[in-house]
Amino acid sequence: MSTLDEIAKLSGFSKATVSRVLNDSPHVSKETREKILAIMKETDYVPNRNAISLSKGQTQQIGMITLDLNELILCFMNSFVEISGHYGYQTIIYTTGGDKQKELQAFEDLKQKRVDALLILTAVNDKHVITSYCKYGPIVSWQRMDHPEIPSVAMNQYDGYALALEHLIERGYKRIANAFGRPSSINTQSRRLAYEQIMSKYNLPVLEKWYYTTIYGIQDGEQLVKTFMGQPEPPDAILCANDLVAVGVLSEARRQKLDVPRDLAIVGFDNSKLSQTLGITTIQNPIAGQAENAFLLLAPALLGLDMELQPLSFQLIERETT
Amino acid sequence: MSTLDEIAKLSGFSKATVSRVLNDSPHVSKETREKILAIMKETDYVPNRNAISLSKGQTQQIGMITLDLNELILCFMNSFVEISGHYGYQTIIYTTGGDKQKELQAFEDLKQKRVDALLILTAVNDKHVITSYCKYGPIVSWQRMDHPEIPSVAMNQYDGYALALEHLIERGYKRIANAFGRPSSINTQSRRLAYEQIMSKYNLPVLEKWYYTTIYGIQDGEQLVKTFMGQPEPPDAILCANDLVAVGVLSEARRQKLDVPRDLAIVGFDNSKLSQTLGITTIQNPIAGQAENAFLLLAPALLGLDMELQPLSFQLIERETT
DNA sequence: TTGAAAGCGTTACCAA
DNA sequence: TTGGTAACGCTTTCAA
Numbered sequence: 001m002s003t004l005d006e007i008a009k010l011s012g013f014s015k016a017t018v019s020r021v022l023n024d025s026p027h028v029s030k031e032t033r034e035k036i037l038a039i040m041k042e043t044d045y046v047p048n049r050n051a052i053s054l055s056k057g058q059t060q061q062i063g064m065i066t067l068d069l070n071e072l073i074l075c076f077m078n079s080f081v082e083i084s085g086h087y088g089y090q091t092i093i094y095t096t097g098g099d100k101q102k103e104l105q106a107f108e109d110l111k112q113k114r115v116d117a118l119l120i121l122t123a124v125n126d127k128h129v130i131t132s133y134c135k136y137g138p139i140v141s142w143q144r145m146d147h148p149e150i151p152s153v154a155m156n157q158y159d160g161y162a163l164a165l166e167h168l169i170e171r172g173y174k175r176i177a178n179a180f181g182r183p184s185s186i187n188t189q190s191r192r193l194a195y196e197q198i199m200s201k202y203n204l205p206v207l208e209k210w211y212y213t214t215i216y217g218i219q220d221g222e223q224l225v226k227t228f229m230g231q232p233e234p235p236d237a238i239l240c241a242n243d244l245v246a247v248g249v250l251s252e253a254r255r256q257k258l259d260v261p262r263d264l265a266i267v268g269f270d271n272s273k274l275s276q277t278l279g280i281t282t283i284q285n286p287i288a289g290q291a292e293n294a295f296l297l298l299a300p301a302l303l304g305l306d307m308e309l310q311p312l313s314f315q316l317i318e319r320e321t322t
Numbered sequence: 323m324s325t326l327d328e329i330a331k332l333s334g335f336s337k338a339t340v341s342r343v344l345n346d347s348p349h350v351s352k353e354t355r356e357k358i359l360a361i362m363k364e365t366d367y368v369p370n371r372n373a374i375s376l377s378k379g380q381t382q383q384i385g386m387i388t389l390d391l392n393e394l395i396l397c398f399m400n401s402f403v404e405i406s407g408h409y410g411y412q413t414i415i416y417t418t419g420g421d422k423q424k425e426l427q428a429f430e431d432l433k434q435k436r437v438d439a440l441l442i443l444t445a446v447n448d449k450h451v452i453t454s455y456c457k458y459g460p461i462v463s464w465q466r467m468d469h470p471e472i473p474s475v476a477m478n479q480y481d482g483y484a485l486a487l488e489h490l491i492e493r494g495y496k497r498i499a500n501a502f503g504r505p506s507s508i509n510t511q512s513r514r515l516a517y518e519q520i521m522s523k524y525n526l527p528v529l530e531k532w533y534y535t536t537i538y539g540i541q542d543g544e545q546l547v548k549t550f551m552g553q554p555e556p557p558d559a560i561l562c563a564n565d566l567v568a569v570g571v572l573s574e575a576r577r578q579k580l581d582v583p584r585d586l587a588i589v590g591f592d593n594s595k596l597s598q599t600l601g602i603t604t605i606q607n608p609i610a611g612q613a614e615n616a617f618l619l620l621a622p623a624l625l626g627l628d629m630e631l632q633p634l635s636f637q638l639i640e641r642e643t644t
Numbered sequence: 645t646t647g648a649a650a651g652c653g654t655t656a657c658c659a660a
Numbered sequence: 661t662t663g664g665t666a667a668c669g670c671t672t673t674c675a676a
Contacts, residue, residue: 005669028645048434050372051669054373054670059372078390092383093413102407248599278573338655341656342661345655350661372654373654376652377654
C-alpha cells in the first residue's frame with residue numbers, strides 16, 4: 001500500500017502538492033498534476049480515509065438510530081441511504097432494540113466524531129439526554145421531538161386521516177371505527193382530532209366505543225374483528241393505524257364470512273407493498289420523501305448549503321376494501 | 323473537547339500512561355489510574371475514534387453490500403448488525419441497485435481502510451474483479467462465490483426442497499409443479515436435482531411441463547396460476563421459489579375459486595412473516611443463523627479467534643396450504 | 645505554482 | 661510502572 005508520502009518522493013514534489021492534486025486544487029500546473037496522477041495509477045495508490053477523517057475532523061458518515069428494522073423503516077432507510085450517498089455520505093445503522101444504553105452509543109459516536117450527524121427514527125432516551133448531544137453535531141429526527149435543535153420530518157397525520165375519513169363518508173359508511181396505536185402518541189391524537197372534527201362536520205355520531213387503541217399489528221387486527229363480531233351494532237368501516245392492522249382485519253373478516261367492502265370497509269395506512277398486494281385501500285404516506293427531507297435538513301450543517309425541502313402530502317389510494 | 327494530550331498535562335502524567343489507562347493496560351498503578359480517570363470524567367473527555375482508527379489501522383466497521391433491501395435481507399441484516407455489534411463492530415450499508423460502479427465503491431472502501439471487512443449479500447461485479455480485493459481484507463458472502471478466499475454461508479437448497487417435496491408426496495399429491503427463479507442459478511439447479519431424485523424415488527413422473535422458471539414475485543405467482551388454469555391436466559401442488567410467489571399463487575387460486583389445499587397445495591420458501599400471516603406452508607430458512615455464521619467466518623481475521631460455525635438446517639413449517 | 649512544517653489525536657516501541 | 665517519541669497518513673497554513 002503506497003502512501004501520499006511515497007507518491008511525493010517518487011514524483012519529486014512535496015506532499016502538499018500531491019495533496020492538492022488529490023483535492024483538485026486549481027493551484028497545480030497541468031504537467032505536475034498529470035505526472036503525479038500517473039504515478040498514483042502506477043503504484044495503485046488510494047488515500048487512507050482514516051487519515052483524511054482525522055485531518056479534516058469529519059468522517060462523511062451519518063448514524064441512523066432505530067429501534068428495529070421493519071418494512072416501513074426499510075423504505076425510509078433505502079431512500080436516506082440513496083440521497084446521502086449521492087452527497088458523499090454513508091449510513092451506519094444503530095438498532096437499539098429499545099435499549100437506552102445501546103442507543104446512547106450512537107450519541108457517543110457523534111461526540112467521538114465517528115459520525116458527522118445523526119438521524120433518529122425512533123429514540124427511547126429522555127429528551128434532555130438526547131438534546132445534550134446537539135452541541136456535537138446536527139441531529140434530525142423522523143419521530144417528532146419538539147425541540148428547536150432537533151427538527152423533525154414527521155408529517156401531520158391529521159391530513160391523511162381526514163382523507164381516509166372523507167372517503168368512507170362519501171361512500172356512505174356511517175359507523176366508522178378507529179383502530180389506533182399507542183393512545184398517548186401525537187399521531188394518535190392528531191388522528192383522533194381529525195376523526196372528531198370530520199365526523200361532526202357531517203353530523204355523524206362520535207362514539208367512545210369506536211375508539212380501539214393499542215392496535216399495532218396483524219394479530220391485533222384479527223383480534224379486533226373478533227371483538228366486535230358479537231356486538232349488536234358493529235362498525236361498518238374501520239380506519240386502521242397501519243397496513244398491517246388492515247391485513248389482520250381483512251383476513252379475519254374473510255374468515256368470518258363478512259363481505260368486504262359491503263359489510264365492512266377497511267382502510268389501511270402507509271401504502272406498503274402488502275396493502276398493494278392484498279388490494280387494501282390505504283393512505284399513501286410519502287416516506288421516501290420524508291427521508292430525503294431528513295437529509296436536506298442536515299445539509300446546511302454538513303455541506304454548508306441551504307436546500308429547500310420538498311413539499312409532501314398524503315394521498316388516498318383506492319382499492320378493493322372500500 | 324478535551325484530548326488525550328490535555329488529560330496528560332492536567333494529570334501530570336505522560337500521554338503514554340493516559341493511553342494505557344484508556345486501553346486497560348495492567349501496567350498502571352491503581353492510584354495513577356484513578357487520578358487520570360477522575361480527570362477524564364471532570365473534563366468530559368472522549369477519545370477520538372478517527373485518531374484511534376488511524377493509529378490502529380482499523381475502523382471496527384464492516385461493509386455490507388446488497389443490491390437492495392427487502393424483507394429477507396432485513397432479517398439477515400438485523401441478525402448481522404446484532405452479532406457484529408456484540409463484538410464491537412458496526413455495519414455500513416452499501417445498496418448498489420445493481421450498479422457495478424457503485425458496488426465497486428464498497429470494495430474501494432475496504433482498500434482505503436474505511437471498513438475492516440466486507441459482507442456480500444449480492445454482488446454484480448465480475449468474480450475476478452471482486453477477488454482482486456481479497457488482499458485488502460477479509461470478505462465473506464451470503465451468495466455462493468465459489469472462490470476459496472471468499473467463503474459463503476449459503477445453504478444447499480437441495481435439502482430444503484427435498485423436505486417440501488417429501489411432505490407433498492406423503493400428503494398424496496402427484497402432479498407437483500415447480501416455480502423456479504433464475505434458471506441458471508445454483509439454487510435452482512440444486513432444487514431441480516432434488517426434484518428429479520425424489521420424484522424418481524417414488525416412481526412419480528418428472529415432466530418438463532412442470533418446470534416453470536423466472537418466477538420471482540407475487541405477480542409472477544398470480545400469472546402462473548392463470549397459465550395452467552385452462553390446461554387439461556393442471557398440477558395439484560406447487561413448490562414455490564419463495565414465499566412471495568406462494569402468496570401470489572394463493573391469492574390467484576382463491577380468486578379462481580380453487581380449494582386450497584384440496585385442489586391445489588402450495589408450499590413457499592423462507593418462512594417469512596408474510597407466509598406466517600397468510601398461513602402458507604413453507605420451508606424455514608435459517609437466515610439469522612446464516613448471518614451469525616457470516617460474522618463468525620470473519621472472526622478469525624478480525625478478532626484473531628477461531629469460532630465454530632453453528633450447524634444450520636432447513637425445516638418444514640406446516641400450515642393451511644398443504 | 646510549489647514547499648516546509650505544524651497539526652489532527654491516538655498508539656506502540658524502546659528506555660528508564 | 662512510567663515517559664519520550666516516533667509513527668499513522670493526510671490537510672492546511674505560511675512562505676517563498
